[in-house]
Amino acid sequence: MEFLLLLSLALFSDAMVMDEKVKSGVELETASAVCVYDAYYKDHTKYWCRGYFRDSCNIIAFTPNSTNRVALKDTGNQLIITISCLVKEDTGWYWCGIQRDLARDDMDFTQLIVTDNREDRANGFSSDPSGNRTRSCRASKAVQKAEGSRMSILIICILITSLGIIFIISHLSRGRRSQRNREVTGKSISRNPQASQGPSMVSITL
Structure with a gap:
């Protein structure tokens, strides 16, 4: 049924x-x-x-x-x-x-x-003679707009911070590579001391 x-x-x-x-x-x-x-x-x-x-x-x-x-x-x-x-x-x-x-x-x-x-x-x-609803809607739109602005500012700050971190890491990496290259060069010179000296003068007496 x-x-x-x-x-x-x-x-x-x-x-x-x-x-x-x-x-x-x-x-x-x-x-x-x-x-x-x-x-x-x-x-x-x-x-x-x-x-x-x-x-x-x-x-x-x-x-x-x-x-x-x-x-x-x-x-x-x-x-x-x-x-x-x-x-x-x-x-x-x-x-x-x-x-x-x-x-x-x-x-x-x-x-x-x-x-x-x-x-x-x-x-x-x-x-709405009192205008309360209109003001409420406008206030809601203003809040949404403010939230959107805050979100945009937050995204920009995150991007700037990320770029700063990348720059610092890159700078430190270059510094470490330069220091490593200097250490390698110093070791090479210490192993071959003659390479840093000028040609030796040999006097022959006749």
């Missing part, structure tokens, strides 16, 4: 349904999507992925995991996706999916369009 129920759900129903096919968002703000699914799949893994084609979309996160900007919440019959600190590069096609054992994963899509928030500021409109 359970197998027949699963088969009927797989063949005759949409296990995952997106709430809206087109969503809009503003830079530095938050966008959300709600995917409703049959409660039969409450214990199945769900995911959020990006790409125009469902079979080749790049999975961003699986439940119950989240990322820095994408949060997934599974309520038992809904998958709620929240994307924070939007940027224009987030514009694209997204899919919510549910993994199924005896059938192809059921998925549904939405198109996210992120617009520039400069027009909204010029019109005096903001979806």
Whole structure:
């Protein structure tokens, strides 16, 4: 009976349904999507992925995991996706999916369009009047930029230190070779003392 129920759900129903096919968002703000699914799949893994084609979309996160900007919440019959600190590069096609054992994963899509928030500021409109979210996103970007700068400085310091160590080792090696050559030359001279003397003068008395 359970197998027949699963088969009927797989063949005759949409296990995952997106709430809206087109969503809009503003830079530095938050966008959300709600995917409703049959409660039969409450214990199945769900995911959020990006790409125009469902079979080749790049999975961003699986439940119950989240990322820095994408949060997934599974309520038992809904998958709620929240994307924070939007940027224009987030514009694209997204899919919510549910993994199924005896059938192809059921998925549904939405198109996210992120617009520039400069027009909204010029019109005096903001979806976050307090500006807390905007400041938080900017602070997060500033922190990421600072971390990137620190990493670049650290890499440069490591390179300079490595070059310095290589130079010191090379200099010491040349010094040791020079000292060894002088020792070899000194030993050669001590073994052949006549080599360092001039030609001897022999006087002949007639």
